[in-house]
């Protein structure tokens with residue numbers, strides 16, 4: 001994913017646009033972030049009262065988070081706080097929204113698509129489907145679910161975990177008077193939307209309700225403050241590791257070098273092999289546990305030509 005850094009962005013300050021695309025007629029959208037190469041995007045979408053859609057599928061993995069309203073999706077009823085991960089090619093049932101609803105809608109691999117279909121594509125990884133009410137069906141876990149832990153008072157609910165990439169989708173909350181003094185950065189891109197509440201970061205100021213960011217890897221963020229409490233939806237595109245420090249002046253290249261140095265200290269042999277010439281990392285030799293990984297059609301679908309080019 002190569003979405004540009006957008007932070008802070010307060011979507012409530014901007015109007016909706018008419019969503020004039022098959023499968024989305026009768027809805028409106030705002031673009032929160034967009035990969036201009038692949039079309040992968042995060043949208044806020046308002047389904048107007050009376051919106052209906054026949055059963056069908058997308059050619060991208062889709063994630064959806066219901067901010068308000070009620071949606072009927074096949075036999076399920078989704079209300080505020082509902083989260084779903086719909087793998088590329090998996091057909092969902094007919095959708096109807098009687099009274100209107102607002103959602104975050106994420107297309108992870110390509111631009112928004114809809115193909116009417118009552119059955120799954122033959123390559124759909126349907127086991128990855130997840131559908132739950134995040135407010136009711138998951139417990140809050142402590143911040144040490146990620147490593148090293150964030151400060152006490154920031155809690156996490158994991159909603160989806162990709163075992164290949166370690167990408168995470170989660171809710172997080174900050175208690176009133178939460179504070180964390182150090183600065184953080186990650187190897188992953190990080191995205192968040194404030195469902196409710198305002199928090200503060202040294203670099204980007206106050207992020208209120210409706211606030212959003214898409215932050216590429218290795219960008220400093222923190223220290224943090226939250227006066228009255230915040231609940232937010234967040235995602236990463238790979239493992240969420242907290243590199244903490246206290247130097248506000250470092251840039252992403254310096255942070256990346258520091259991360260590489262930490263990797264070298266932990267696994268010097270592997271680091272040396274990865275860093276050396278004369279081998280064809282990362283596209284081979286194949287992983288002996290998953291020798292056909294590069295040829296897996298799902299992997300090809302997900303990563304295009306970047307994987308398996310040998």
Ligand SMILES: [Fe+2]
Nearest residue numbers: 184186190221
């Ligand atoms: Fe972070």
